[in-house]
Amino acid sequence: MRQLEAFTLGKKFGHPETNEDSLVVMPNMGYAVIDGVTDRNGTRYGGMLSGQYASRTVQRAIEVFLLAQGQRDKPELQFQGAQHFVDYLGAAIHAGYVEHGALAAVEADWKLRGGCTVMAAMLIGDRLEVVAVGDSGIRINGHDTLQVLKPLDDVTAILRREAWHYFAALGHSIQECDKFSSAMTWQGTQNQLSGAVTANPEIVATIETRALTACRAHLPAVPEHELLLLIQHGIAHGQGKFQNITEPVLGYGGIDGFAVPNRYVESRSYALADIETIELFSDGYFKPGTGFGVASWEAAFDEVEAEDIHKIGRYMSTKGTTASQLTDDRSYLGVRLK
Known part of the structure; x- marks a missing residue:
């Protein structure tokens, strides 16, 4: 390894401790970026909100896994392919539920689960093994990029955009547009707090119609009932019904302590001799850098x-x-090997 650069920053101003991203940096062994899923209802494990807990748990599990490579007395921790690795990470979160006496609760209610995405790049023998679940990304040698963005996010993003523009047209301030559109996106149109501006039936109907029309145009192959479920029930009440489920068109994968279908596990394998740079990033970057670093x-x-x-x-x-x-x-x- 010739050069290593790393940076991570939480989104909340003045509260870096709430950062749900985690990094694994083990030179000549492996690297990972892990993005914890934003908590939906204040659930905590080990003093951390559920998404941060999942992120830190997977971070530690990857470190243990990398340290075990080549150790004959730990055959269960040797790299055996992408699905085996993802199952191992899920088992670490599952064990955390057991440790905190929460297994029955999370089995019954997906809203209580912690979750995260992962992008891992592991140096296994003379290969670079890349394993991913979710929308964190990797760029190899400055041009070969893997990042699986989920169309489901486009639905709730369109809902937020339509709500934001609707309230702006009514003359609301930027702060109010942010607040009202966030409420629509997070809770869904049908779960607004009674008496709130966003609970007005005429407003709800108008925004639902606008969002559905825009989603149909943007995602014509998605069944209307899937679009409506997300529009009406939002991130907090609807999104989890698509995670690690293969039947919906908008299904997606996430590591949450339960099985991740193979459909949502991405992997790549490269000859290590061909690798000059490895860059991993979370989805907080909406645009890649033009160069390394x-x-x-x-x-x-x-x-x-x-x-x-x-x-x-x-x-x-x-x-x-x-x-x-x-x-x-x-x-x-970012890691520069040559």
Whole structure:
């Protein structure tokens, strides 16, 4: 290894301890970026919100796994393919539920589960083995990029965009547009707090119609009932019904302590001799850096913020940057081998 650069920053201003991203940095052994799923209801394990707990648990599990490579007395921890590795990470979170006496509760209610994405790059013998679940990414040698973005996020991002523009047209302030569109996106149109502006039946009907029309145009192959489930029930009440389920068109994978179908496990294998640079990143970067290193990726981040700070334009998202926080946690890890 000739060079290593790493950077991670939580989205909440003044509260770096809430960062749900984690990094694994073990030179000449392996590297990973892990992105904890934002907690839905305040559930904590080990003093951490569920997404951060899942992220830190998987971080530790990967470190243990990498240290075990080549040890004959630990055959169960030797690399045996992508699915085996992902199952191992899920088992670590599952063991955490057991340790905290929460297994029955998380089996009954997906909203209580911790979850995360992972992008791992492991040096196994003369190979670089890449394993991914979710939307964290990797770029090899500056051009070969793997990042699986889920269309499901486009539905809730469109809902937020349509709500934001609707309230802006009514003359609401930017702060109110952020607040109201966030409430729609997070809770869904049918779960708004009674008496709130966003609970007005006429407003709900209008935003539902606008969001559904835009989603049909953007994702014509997705059944309407899947679009409506997300629009009406949002991230907090609807999204989990698609995780690690293969039947829906909008299904997606996440490591949450339960089985991850092979359909959602991505893997690549490279000859290590062909690798010059490895760059891993979380989805807090909406645009890649033009070159290797933190400075390049931070410049790309600044460009996105300057163009679309609210994330309702080219970089539409389920969240935007506000006075209290950035759009998302973000992490970058770059390794130059040659």
